[in-house]
Amino acid sequence: MGYSSAVYRTTKREMDKRRQLVFENQEKRKKIFYNKCPRAQEIEREIASTSIRVAKQVFSGKANVKEQLEKLKNYNLNLQKELSELLVKNGFPENFLEEWYKCNLCKDTGYINGKMCSCMKQLLRDTAYNELNSKSPLSLCDFSTFDVSLYSGEVQMGQKTSPIEKMSKIFEYCKKYAENFSLNSDNLLLRGSTGLGKTHLSLAIAKYVISKGFGVIYFSAPNLVNQLEKERFGDLSDNENTEEILTDCDLLILDDMGTEHNSAYATSAIYNIINTRIMVGKPTIINTNLTISDLQEEYSKRLVSRIMGDFTRLEFVGKDIRQIKKLKGLI
Numbered sequence: 001m002g003y004s005s006a007v008y009r010t011t012k013r014e015m016d017k018r019r020q021l022v023f024e025n026q027e028k029r030k031k032i033f034y035n036k037c038p039r040a041q042e043i044e045r046e047i048a049s050t051s052i053r054v055a056k057q058v059f060s061g062k063a064n065v066k067e068q069l070e071k072l073k074n075y076n077l078n079l080q081k082e083l084s085e086l087l088v089k090n091g092f093p094e095n096f097l098e099e100w101y102k103c104n105l106c107k108d109t110g111y112i113n114g115k116m117c118s119c120m121k122q123l124l125r126d127t128a129y130n131e132l133n134s135k136s137p138l139s140l141c142d143f144s145t146f147d148v149s150l151y152s153g154e155v156q157m158g159q160k161t162s163p164i165e166k167m168s169k170i171f172e173y174c175k176k177y178a179e180n181f182s183l184n185s186d187n188l189l190l191r192g193s194t195g196l197g198k199t200h201l202s203l204a205i206a207k208y209v210i211s212k213g214f215g216v217i218y219f220s221a222p223n224l225v226n227q228l229e230k231e232r233f234g235d236l237s238d239n240e241n242t243e244e245i246l247t248d249c250d251l252l253i254l255d256d257m258g259t260e261h262n263s264a265y266a267t268s269a270i271y272n273i274i275n276t277r278i279m280v281g282k283p284t285i286i287n288t289n290l291t292i293s294d295l296q297e298e299y300s301k302r303l304v305s306r307i308m309g310d311f312t313r314l315e316f317v318g319k320d321i322r323q324i325k326k327l328k329g330l331i
């Protein structure tokens with residue numbers, strides 16, 4: 001997985017901060033303990049000075065160095081023992097004075113024998129996702145702010161159910177989808193005119209799924225195409241690899257598909273991302289205002305047939321909720 005150098009820099013800074021915090025917190029704990037038990041500080045100083053005495057013994061060249069070293073070792077062990085007993089006696093855990101790492105595998109260095117530790121891989125991933133999601137309104141929408149009562153209860157001509165009934169079902173479906181989300185979840189196509197709540201519900205799904213610990217990326221199609229074209233044809237000094245990250249994330253939400261400017265490159269990049277995700281079995285949610293025949297006109301046949309064959313379609317109905325909210329003075 002390739003990330004940009006900016007992502008690497010941010011991650012490195014975060015790892016440095018983690019390590020610094022480990023030692024700062026250790027110092028704080030030591031102070032707390034020494035205040036309560038001054039003898040402990042004496043012991044710590046004594047332990048530190050024995051290592052100097054060991055070095056002196058080794059370099060002195062005197063006879064019976066081995067015997068002297070053995071003595072010092074025992075002396076040191078006794079001091080350690082006394083320290084542990086003092087900790088327990090004063091109600092502290094035995095490891096109270098040690099370094100408390102976030103990751104014990106790599107001691108928060110990010111590497112084990114020159115290989116990147118899983119904690120750093122996770123942090124790189126989170127950093128990249130945060131950066132890609134930083135331009136989207138991910139934090140603004142959740143299920144509790146979706147108001148189904150704004151949809152009409154009147155059954156339209158030629159329909160069997162009212163918008164409020166249909167939208168209640170869609171709302172429940174999306175909520176369950178988020179609650180039960182897994183890498184085996186379905187792909188969804190949220191289709192309907194502007195202002196019917198597609199973005200709101202997909203962002204609510206994103207927020208919920210992120211809170212369950214999954215890696216989610218939300219992108220509007222125009223922003224995605226801009227980003228991919230910039231990486232493909234623009235300044236290549238930074239080795240950003242959005243296409244790879246989008247293919248790899250646990251859930252990809254592609255909003256406003258069909259509003260991006262159309263180019264052969266954009267169409268094929270979008271197809272590649274969606275197709276690869278289907279092949280490796282990772283869920284995608286697409287929002288679009290386009291009808292199926294519009295989609296067929298805008299995109300290649302193979303992309304539309306992929307979407308038709310592999311996505312569960314949710315048809316959003318009703319009148320523009322943003323207009324209704326405005327009329328009611330809600331926004």
Ligand SMILES: [Zn+2]
Pocket residue numbers: 103104105106107108109110111117118119120
């Ligand atoms: Zn680690």
